[in-house]
Each structure stands twice: as structure tokens, then as C-alpha cells.
Amino acid sequence: MYSSIFSGALLGVNAGLVKVEADVTKGLPTLNMVGSLGSEVKESKERVWAALKNSGMEIPPMHITINLSPGDLHKEGTAYDLPIAVAMLESLEFLPQGCANQILFLGELGLNGEVKKARGVLPIVKMAAEQGISECVVPMENAKEGAVIPGIIVRGVDTIMNLIAYLSAEKSEKEAILPRVEVNTEELFEKMQKQSDLDFSEVNGQEIAKRAAEIAAAGFHNLLLVGPPGAGKSMIAKRIPGIMPPLSVQESLEVTSIASVAGTLGDRNLITARPFQSPHHTISPAALTGGGGIPKPGMITLSHRGVLFLDELTEFQRYSLEALRQPLEDHVVQISRTAGNYTYPADFMLVCAMNPCPCGFYPDRNKCRCSEPQMKRYMGKISGPILDRIDLCVELKAVKVDHLLKKGEEESSEQIRERVEKAREMQRKRFHGTRYRFNADIQAADMEAFCELGAEEQALMEQLYQSMGLSARTYHRILKVSRTIADLSGCNRIESSHILEAACYRPAQDYWI
């Protein structure tokens, strides 16, 4: 007998449909598995065999062939156990023919027949819904994760016995055996949105850094915080996701899919807070961009739609930082392996922090004793191309005692977010129908179209350009940032004060030693 069952394979953060076929004939009793299988998938037959036996099923001595198609797609992971078991049972006529039509299965089996958690349930269920499959049976633990996808029935299963009972039952009894898992996405969204416990009102002083964070969040500019240890760089960075507009449902599904694939979802069903990733500076390039035989998402993908925070920027390996260049430009990362090309989303805001010099006190020459060569070496650790992608640079000072004692006068994240959202709205209108979303995206060629200047402002820019010896790149960055500052103050025209403020945040290497 022949049977065919649906399952799914992860392709990056997306998924593809996999058909698990089983064929049973008389012959030498074996269980053969084919279809470009990874070692975990090959081991699957032992698990399935034992699980079925321990669930009370006697597998007759037949020649069984399992094929996972498409055959040229390399398959990994343990989630094929369940579809293989179902395919076998159906072809062995333990299950009624056609009982598993239009159902997608996912799940790992234990030798005792229990169904264990799987990775990447969300993107696979999403793919199933798009392919028009009507139902997904996934491990009980992942059921809620899959159920956030609308338009498809998701059921959770805990043992293979229950699944057999469900598949063999009469239509009317099915619902009672494996009830449909439902999640009210919108309610969940509202409930989880109010859970951020980091607020800007907890940051005392550091007015300029907060302002820069606001501008960065409004225009999605990359930000560099420079300051001595303990000035509050990490504190501010951690609060930046909280002043960005909340994730839309679409974005939330993207972020959740990534976490599901990376296996970092935990017991959450849906991620509604913007991601914030802060990798240690010893991170390898592969861990940053994503890697492995079948690449797993790296830090930059995990911070998609959120903030990637690199603390102690100068301590990062040069190769790790260089690996960020292409993703910062394209907002996706492409990883090529022999098994294929993988594209992961990587649309993140880069926030970096570093000391101003090896001792941390520059430019306070009363304390800083670093020599010029020392400082050059220190700054030289960061490659120019990375600094080139940072639009705003701001310096923090050690917090003064009176700032620490002042309470309750600081703006809350919500107040800041309101302004940011207004600026985002202006950008949405401006870029409607173009390829851009944020001011930070504007390319040099389109600068004139989107950052139009009056005669006076034009003259000012020219004067700035000459008196400060700006590079063309810095010139454009100042323009982009002043566009965002103008948006924040609700101005359609960029004014002189916007340009001058932007120039004050111009990136470091232009004047630093």
C-alpha cells in the first residue's frame, strides 16, 4: 500500500512543504528511508519503530520504504518522526485510507510514544496555511505557537496513541479527542504589549544621549554611544526598543517565526516586544550573522525589527564587525552553504557603545593620560566602513550626584514614543510608494528629493561642508539626521537649527584624533 503525508521543512526562517511517502510491499522485512536525509532524520526510523511497538502496535515483517520529497532538499531535524509514523501506519492499513488527507504533521517521537516539542512550528504552520492545507497536528507544547496563524486548524497532540485514536475516529468524535487549539491573537497582543518594564524615566540626566536615542528611533538611524564605564550607555540602549512604535501583527509574526526557528521562543506564543540583542564582544562572525551546516539565525536576525546592541565596540573581533556591513546595507543577510542559499531578514537598528579612549576619560585631559598613538590604535579597532554606517554619535559623561538624586522629572518612554510615532507617520507619508521606509534609508541619489533645502539652509550646508572639512558621506548623514529632527518637530521644511543640531551628532571619526 502507498500513502502520502504532509510535513514541513525549514528554509531559513521560511518553510517549504515536504511530502512523506510510505510504501509497503512483501519482501525482505526492512525499513528503508530515502530523500536527502540528515543524520537526525535517518535515526528517525528507530524512534518510530520503538514508539509504535511501545504503543501496542505490532509492525508486520514487510518491506517498507519511506521517501521524503522533494528529494533534492536536504532535510534536518527531528520533527519528521510524526509524519513518518502516520505514513507507515496508513500504508500498513492500521489507519483508514485518506484519514490524514489535508493534514500537516510535525513532531518528534519518544521511544515510549510521547510527542515532543519541535522547532520552527510557526513558520511551517504559516506555510501550510498559505498552501491551503486545512489542518496541522503539532506537538502539544507548540500548539499555541502555531495557533496564532489565522485560517488554519491547529491541534496539539501528546502521544502517538491519541493521534491514532483521532485519525481513526468518526468525524463527529474527532473534535473531542484532539480539540482545536485557539488563540485570540489580538487579545494576546494587547495583553503582552504593556509588559515592558524598562522605562526612560529611570535614566537620570544624560539629556543629550536620550535626545539622540529619540532621533535614532524616529528615523531608524544607527547610533554610537561614547562614554566612560558606568555612564549609562547600556541602560539607554536597552530602553530604545521601548520608544519605537509597537510591533504590528505582521512584524510580530516575523519576529516570532525567527525565534521559533532559532528555538528561543520558550513558552511564549507570540513575541510582541521589539527584540533587543546584546551579544558579548567575543562573539564569532558566524554567531553574529547566522551559521552552521544548515545556518541557524544569528544575532542580527534575532534582532530583526529591533535593536542590536554592541557594547564595548572596540573589543569586537574585526571580522565580526566586518560581517555586519552587508546586512546593514541590505537589511537581509545571505548565507551560502553547499546545501543552498539562505536569506534571513536582518532589519535592525545598530546601537554601539564604547569608551572614548583606553582609559575612558578623554577629552577630560586632566584625567586622561592616553597618548595620541594609543588613542589612534584604540579608534583604529573599529573599521571605517562600520563607522560610516552610523548616523548619530553622542557622548555621555559620568552621572553627577545631583542628577541621581533628582527623581520623577524625567520623561517616560511613552511620552518619547508619542513623538517618535508622529515622526514615523511623516516618514510613512513621505515615502509612500517608494522603496524607502525611514529617513536612514535614503540613498545619496534621492537626497535632493526627500531632503529639500531652502536657499538659506543650502548656504548653511555649504558653509558647514567647507568650515568643517566634511566628507560627502558625512554631508549626507547630516542631511538625513536633520530630516528626522525636522520630522520630530513636525516641520515639513528642514530648518537651520535642525541642520546644526544634526551636525553636532555627526559621527566620530571626522574629528576624533
Next chain:
Amino acid sequence: MEEEYYNQWLCSLVGMTNQAILRAVDSFGSAKAVYEASAEMLETVFTPFQKNVVMESKKRFSSPEILHRSYEQLQEKKIRFVSRFHPQFPKRLLEIPDIPMGLYYKGELPGEASLSVAIIGARECSAYGELVARELGQFLGKKGVSVISGMARGVDGISQRGALAAGGKSYGVLGSGVDVCYPQSNRSLYDQLESRGGLISAYPPGTKPLARNFPARNRIVSGLSDVVVVVEARAKSGTLITVDMALEQGKEVFVVPGRVTDGLSEGCNRLMKQGAGIVVSYEDFFEEICSLKRQTNPDRENLNEKLRKELRKLEQVPKEKLPDIPEELFEIYEKLDWMPKTLETIQGEMGTGITMTEVQVMLMRLCMYGVASQVSPGAFRRV
């Protein structure tokens, strides 16, 4: 002893000048007599305002017992008082013009027998000034010389820290009450001075660090020392006021030479040209002051007169010409210095009502005019 209660009371009157107090004590014979004088009698020596201050205070301290109590309360706060009539009043101060009526102090007063040197200089000193101040403080501390200074930011505080670090004694003369630490950044120094030297002030406890108190404070700094060393001073600077007082008091003035191009050394170099003592090395300086001690140099008066003339001239040095920038930028330009200042500091000095963004915009305009430069993302200096 009892007389000290009355002396302390006179010193604690707020709004009194030292001269007025001395005049009153002279004409009535003692502080006690001032306390007991009638309003009409007081009018003969005090202005109407000062008379009112005295009368008000007399109402508060209506009996000698209450006066005693307030004196004892000071002791409980470990604040001691010594009037100019007291045998423990520093002998050096009795030799200066305008002797303060009394001193409040915490810790102790400088020893009469040991050599004492005032190290003074710019608040915004350079790294060089900082280095010399610290090393000189350490050197003198090790040699058992008392280091006297004003506990200000920059040279003052650094030299005092140096002396304490070397295990020496140092005395901070304050322009505020002895129980008020100013500037706050010198809090740790303030605490150390109390236990390993002294904090001295002519102003009653609780007095705020008012600008007008400082010249008189400087008079005590120089008065308490045998020798005054200037580490760094601009042509026009508060440090030179102290130098002037030291010269007037007949003290030997030494300067630390600096580079010709360095504005922070201009005051020192100009005094050096007129014959002020030169700190060539710390050892050499120490030998010189040892031989100077307590011996009157007949030429000293002439030299000091010459140096004071130079100071007058320095005062006449025209104010730096303002660069060609729009008028509205003058104020912020004035706030800038040759040493980098942070945006926060500049905003703080500009006073209230001006936003950080406005400060940034003005500073960037100065940069554009080429009169300022942004040395790091958050710090600016003149060019």
C-alpha cells in the same frame, strides 16, 4: 574664655564686614561691651543696616547663657572658634593688614613652628599644571611643610591632595562656612582635610560659598603661609588677587614657569620677568624657602612693590578681542575655554531657560565661524 563667646557672636553676624566689627570692638573696648551696648551707642559705629543686624541678633541671643549655649553647640559639631585676641590665633595672621576678627576651623590650625606654603593657581588648569601641583604638594608634604590652599577645583585641590597623599599636612581656607563643602567634587578632600590638617574659614558655619567671600578668603590663604607659589595663572585671573595680597603682606612669591604660548602660564611668566622667585626644581625651591624663613630681606619690599606694579599692568591687559561673530553668540563664546568643556557644563553655565538643543546649535555655529571646535562628540573648546 568668656570673652570668646562674645567674639564668636560678633563673627557670626551675617552682613557685617570685618572692618566694622574691628571698629566696634576698638571703640567699645571688647566684644562683650558691644553686646551690652545700647542701640544709640551702636549707631555711632555701625551703619543703620548693621545696627539692625546686631539688634536682631541680640534679641535671639537675649542672655549670656544662650550665647554660651550656641558656642557649645559649635563644639559639639566639632567646629572650633578662635578670635584674634586668643593666644592660639595664628601669629602669621596677626602680621597682615586687615586681621580677621576670628577664625572658625575644623581639625587644627597650621603649626606656628613648621614652614607653610600656599600653592595656588587656575581652576581650569592644564595637565601640566595638574602634574606640577600634585608633585609639588607631595614633595612639600614629605618634607613636613604645611600646604595651604583654597580647596578649589584645579591647582588648589590637587596640590592639597598631593600633600595628604604624601602623609603631609594641608589646610583648606574656605570662602564658605567650614561645614559647607564647596565645590562638591572635592568632597573626599574635604573629609581628609578635617582629619589630617584643617578646614579654616572666617565666615560663620552655614555660610554659602558666595563670590564676594572669596577675595577675603584669599587674604587668609596668603596670610597663613610663609611663601606663596603660583602654579598656573592667566594674565587676568583670580589667582593674581591672592598674589597681590601676598605681596602686600610682604610674603615671598614664587612662580612655576610655563611655555610662552600657554595662556595659562602668562601670569606666572610675567611675574617671573619682574623678579619673582622661580621654581626651578622642587629641591631647589625647598632649599630657597628654608633659607628665607623668618628672615626679612631688605630688598623684599622693593621687589614686592615692583611685582605689584606688574600686577596692575596685567589688569590693564585689554580684554581679549571678541572675534567677528554675531552678537547673540558672545555669551556662549565667553563660556568657552581653551580646555574642552562638556555640553552639560556649558549649558549649566548659561543659566536656566536654555535648552540643550539651543546650546548645541549655538556651539555648532561657533564652530562654523571657526572660533570653536568640537573636540569630541560632547565637548567644545575655543580655537
